[in-house]
Amino acid sequence: MTPPLRIGNASGFYGDRLDAMREMLTGGELDVLTGDYLAELTMLILGRDRLKDPSAGYARTFLRQLEECLSLAHDRRVRIVTNAGGLNPAGLADAVRKLADRLGIPVRVAHVEGDDLTSRHPGSLTAHAYLGGFGIAACLREGADIVVTGRVTDAALVTGPAAAHFGWAPGEYDRLAGAVVAGHVLECGTQATGGNYAFFRDGDVRHPGFPLAELHEDGSCVITKHPGTGGFVDIGTVTAQLLYETGPARYAGPDVTARLDTVRLTQDGPDRVRVDGVRGEAPPPTLKVGRTRVGGFRNEVVFVLTGLDIEAKAALVQDQLATALGKVADARWELVRTDRSDADTEETASALLRLVVRDPEQAAVGRALSGAAVELALASYPGFHVLAPPGKGSPYGVFEAAHVPRGEVEHLAVLDDGRRIPVAPGADTLVLDGVPQPPLPEPPPPGPTRRAPLGLVAGARSGDKGGDANVGVWVRTDEAWRWLVHTLTVDRFRELLPETGGLTVTRHVLPRLRALNFVVEGILGAGVAAQHRFDPQAKALGEWLRSRHLDIPEDLL
Incomplete structure (x- = not known):
């Protein structure tokens, strides 16, 4: 040997x-x-x-x-x-x-x-x-x-x-x-x-x-x-x-x-x-x-919205920039509600409004933000400020x-x-097709449940493959597996992660690992270099899923 x-x-x-x-x-x-x-x-x-x-x-x-x-x-x-x-x-x-x-x-x-x-x-x-x-x-x-x-x-x-x-x-x-x-x-x-x-x-x-x-x-x-x-x-x-x-x-x-x-x-x-x-x-x-290529240029600015009327302040900024943004190929807004009511620090009283623009021409994304956004400094919502002034724009990449x-x-x-x-290629090849659905265990008998985060009983790890993301979810006992495999369906997955709504989601079952692997197509746009979403490699998508609440059998908790 x-x-x-x-x-x-x-x-x-x-x-x-x-x-x-x-x-x-x-x-x-x-x-x-x-x-x-x-x-x-x-x-x-x-x-x-x-x-x-x-x-x-x-x-x-x-x-x-x-x-x-x-x-x-x-x-x-x-x-x-x-x-x-x-x-x-x-x-x-x-x-x-x-x-x-x-x-x-x-x-x-x-x-x-x-x-x-x-x-x-x-x-x-x-x-x-x-x-x-x-x-x-x-x-x-x-x-x-x-x-x-x-x-x-x-x-x-x-x-x-x-x-x-x-x-x-x-x-x-x-x-x-x-x-x-x-x-x-x-x-x-x-x-x-x-x-x-x-x-x-x-x-x-x-x-x-x-x-x-x-x-x-x-x-x-x-x-x-x-x-x-x-x-x-x-x-x-x-x-x-x-x-x-x-x-x-x-x-x-x-x-x-x-x-x-x-x-x-x-x-x-x-x-x-x-x-x-x-x-x-x-x-x-x-x-x-x-394959990688330069997809164009991107620029971004994050507006800080503090205190009351957060959604109205966000709407005002979007209205004020609508004309300027009509000249760029793509503009995306995202309101991140990091604010709390009656907060004891200014930072925790504030929400973030993120604007990302993309265009084949660097001058277009530079003008859209460096000009129009900065000009609002004295003419917009109360408490107007940004995390950092926008730059000229930088190239972004596309993976295919x-x-x-x-x-x-x-x-x-x-x-x-x-x-x-x-180095010669091997003689044999196999055109891949799907693996038949493995037999599933019997669902657990009904019993008392408690509303709790999925992560109390399940682990997860997520990542990127081009514009797609995968979320692997696993549990550590056979009892938890019987519950997970019958509970975390594609529909439930979409319900827990609304950002996946409208996207193709495929579930793969791996019983020997007590694991489910979900592939979400297109959630990352043109891939990590395009920075389509704020978590461009979907590194934390699994942790978001673990934080969501659902009814879990008490004997698993």
């Missing part, structure tokens, strides 16, 4: 904790250390960087971390795999080699390319296919110490090292699916160890440690963390991350389609959760392509997803010596 592979994570996004790489390298045993730096918004940011400097386009913080930690990784024989290459993996690989030469540390640096399809998508700032892990595996099998990629799936940072270590072939779907699940749990760093967790008071999450997976040859794993680090790992923290930014039970990727409805979680000791039973199917015949046949993408492993190894 091949020994288990210990894979840790040291970054969940571009801007994550700089000390994490050192913490992971010094905190315990590791074979591979991964770093995830890319997201939809990050690709747009890197694209704008590259416009200013063609040699840019990668996550520069990775180099800062590596300068301090390359010697540690080399001495401990820990391989590093990261997607910090962003739009320019070859450029980052060269920069790592120069850094290693300057430090006098002999390392072999390889990179993966082929994801960049921008030239095929005129008008796009970036267009990149999501590659799988077998390019990473090819680099590691050829002796790379550091592998830099561009746009691979987040889970590919784990499936690649696992395939190299265990010798997996592309068709070993159950094993690959287990690695995808492990990769999905690790990809967001401390979200698996108590960060952003609904029941955060169950442990000390002031400085959570980063997670690691002990991955086995059959695809099963144990999710844990280094001894003595903060945070905690339990079935709930792993469940929450499994639901993050997912949709149906079929979780499709370039290497395999993992069946989330087969995942089995077991507490395996303190800060240890065993993940097994995962089944896999062939991947779809196409690869997802993430497309798909391309797998055979049209040239996936390449580029080795330290310059050799270029083509």
Whole structure:
């Protein structure tokens, strides 16, 4: 039997904790250390960087971390795999080699390319296919110490090292699916160890440690963390991350389609959760392509309305600006009632009226607010003031997803010596369709209920996928599951979150996780960079749901 592979994570996004790489390298045993730096918004940011400097386009913080930690990784024989290459993996690989030469540390640096399809998508700032892990595996099998990629799936940072270590072939779907699940749990760093967790008071999450997976040859794993680090790992923290930014039970990727409805979680000791039973199917015949472009320009101003007649004051401002706003492509008002009656501070006596304007032309959004709004300073409602004066307007981005046949993408492993190894797509594919509705447990017998927040019995985690959002909801007992699955229907979900009214909402049932996953289409407009709503990545949508009141059986409370 091949020994288990210990894979840790040291970054969940571009801007994550700089000390994490050192913490992971010094905190315990590791074979591979991964770093995830890319997201939809990050690709747009890197694209704008590259416009200013063609040699840019990668996550520069990775180099800062590596300068301090390359010697540690080399001495401990820990391989590093990261997607910090962003739009320019070859450029980052060269920069790592120069850094290693300057430090006098002999390392072999390889990179993966082929994801960049921008030239095929005129008008796009970036267009990149999501590659799988077998390019990473090819680099590691050829002796790379550091592998830099561009746009691979987040889970590919784990499936690649696992395939190299265990010798997996592309068709070993159950094993690959287990690695995808492990990769999905690790990809967001401390979200698996108590960060952003609904029941955060169950442990000390002031400085959570980063997670690691002990991955086995059959695809099963144990999710844990280094001894003595903060945070905690339990079935709930792993469940929450499994639901993050997912949709149906079929979780499709370039290497395999993992069946989330087969995942089995077991507490395996303190800060240890065993993940097994995962089944896999062939991947779809196409690869997802993430495209970003500049959508236009936006500007905003927040008016402060204090004391009495809040709604009348808001109506006055809207009437006064109606003519000016008629000249912009899009204008949105939102009244946020943060005010209280008979408040003992001015701030708590005040509501916020937010205006956001968008237009293809920067001059239009600048004039609409910088001129018209400021001119109201002495001519509007009593107590007129704004949180900050509006500026000239700034560009906003749009994220769009497309798909391309797998055979049209040239996936390449580029080795330290310059050799270029083509990575062939797997032979089998599967056109995805829906998973049949699983059998539901019997509803609980009638009994006394109490009006209370859903969050007293259920956890939730939410996130974004382009313009859509998902809200995963789970409970911790079979009794609570019997109640939840029959109570939290799509209609009840819409009732609790009125902002989802009129939008397509789909419910996916995951009985093994005691979880429901709701996908809300279009709630985020053109995606995070467009800032369609005040919570543009839907990070708190789940917490809003948990705060809503409904009738809950008293024996669950």
